[in-house]
Amino acid sequence: MNGPVVEVRDLRKVIEGREILKGISFEVREGEIFSIIGGSGSGKTSITKHIVGLWKPTSGSVKVFGEEVSLLTQDELDSLRKDIGYVFQEGALFDSLKVWENVGFYFLEHTSMPREEIRELALEKIRLVDLEEDVLDLMPSELSGGMRKRVSIARAIATDPRLIIYDEPTSGLDPITSRVIDRLILDLREKTGTTAIVVTHDMISAFTISDRLILVKKGVAVSMGTPSEVLRSENPIVHEFVGEMREFLLSQSESV
Numbered sequence: 001m002n003g004p005v006v007e008v009r010d011l012r013k014v015i016e017g018r019e020i021l022k023g024i025s026f027e028v029r030e031g032e033i034f035s036i037i038g039g040s041g042s043g044k045t046s047i048t049k050h051i052v053g054l055w056k057p058t059s060g061s062v063k064v065f066g067e068e069v070s071l072l073t074q075d076e077l078d079s080l081r082k083d084i085g086y087v088f089q090e091g092a093l094f095d096s097l098k099v100w101e102n103v104g105f106y107f108l109e110h111t112s113m114p115r116e117e118i119r120e121l122a123l124e125k126i127r128l129v130d131l132e133e134d135v136l137d138l139m140p141s142e143l144s145g146g147m148r149k150r151v152s153i154a155r156a157i158a159t160d161p162r163l164i165i166y167d168e169p170t171s172g173l174d175p176i177t178s179r180v181i182d183r184l185i186l187d188l189r190e191k192t193g194t195t196a197i198v199v200t201h202d203m204i205s206a207f208t209i210s211d212r213l214i215l216v217k218k219g220v221a222v223s224m225g226t227p228s229e230v231l232r233s234e235n236p237i238v239h240e241f242v243g244e245m246r247e248f249l250l251s252q253s254e255s256v
C-alpha cells in the first residue's frame with residue numbers, strides 16, 4: 001500500500017467524563033517498528049483500542065490500511081482484526097488449551113480446517129518465535145514467562161497479519177529475557193516484513209528496536225521522532241522521562 005498503515009489524527013477520547021486522549025496524532029509507515037512509550041496510565045493501551053476498533057474516538061480520526069475504523073461495519077471490522085495481530089498486555093493465553101490450540105485458535109474457531117493442518121500451521125509459527133515442536137502439547141501453565149510471551153506472539157502472527165501490535169511485550173520479564181524478546185521482534189520484522197506497533201514503558205526496548213516512537217504523557221503526545229531525535233530533544237518532559245538513562249540510550253540508539 002502507498003499510504004501509512006496507521007494514521008491517527010487529533011484523536012480525543014472522553015470516558016466517564018474524563019479526557020484520557022487529548023488530541024494525539026501520528027502515523028505508522030509500512031514495515032516500520034513504531035513504539036508508543038509513556039508512564040502507567042498515560043493512554044498507550046487506549047490508543048491501540050482505537051486502532052483495533054474496540055473503542056470509537058470521541059473526535060478525530062483513526063485510519064488503518066486507509067480505512068476509517070469507526071465507520072467499518074461488523075464484517076469489515078472482523079476482517080480488519082484478522083489483519084492485525086495483537087499481543088495482549090497480560091499474555092492472555094487460554095489456560096485450558098494446549099499451546100498449539102492457542103496458536104491455532106483463530107482457525108479452530110473460524111474455519112473448518114482439519115485439526116492436523118492447524119497443528120502444522122501452529123508448528124510453523126512456533127518455530128518463527130524460536131520455540132521447538134516439543135512445546136506444542138504443553139499447557140500454558142507449564143511454560144516460563146518468556147515462553148508464554150513467545151506463544152502469545154506466535155498466536156498473534158498465526159493469521160499472517162499485516163500489522164502486529166505488541167502491548168508491553170517485555171513486562172514481567174527479567175532483563176535478559178526482555179532483550180531476547182526485543183531481538184525476536186526485530187527478527188520477525190526481518191523475516192515477515194510486518195509493520196509493528198510496540199507499546200512499552202521499557203525504555204531500553206523502545207530506544208533500541210524502534211524506527212520511530214512517540215512519547216505520551218497524560219493523553220498528550222509530548223515528543224515524536226527517531227530514537228535519537230527524541231533523546232536529543234530539548235523537551236523537559238523527555239528529560240524527566242528518560243532521566244539518567246539518556247546518555248546510555250543515546251549510545252545504544254546510535255550504535256546500530
Ligand SMILES: Nc1ncnc2c1ncn2[C@@H]1O[C@H](COP(=O)(O)OP(=O)(O)OP(=O)(O)O)[C@@H](O)[C@H]1O
Nearest residue numbers: 015016020038039040041042043044045046047201
Ligand atoms: N475502560 C476504562 N474505563 C475508564 N477509564 C479507563 C478505561 N481504560 C483506561 N482508562 C483510563 O485511561 C487512562 C489511560 O489508560 P491506559 O490503559 O491507556 O494506560 P497505559 O498507558 O496503557 O498504562 P499502563 O502502562 O499501566 O498499561 C488511565 O487513566 C485509565 O484509568
Ligand SMILES: [Mg+2]
Nearest residue numbers: 044045046089
Ligand atoms: Mg497499557
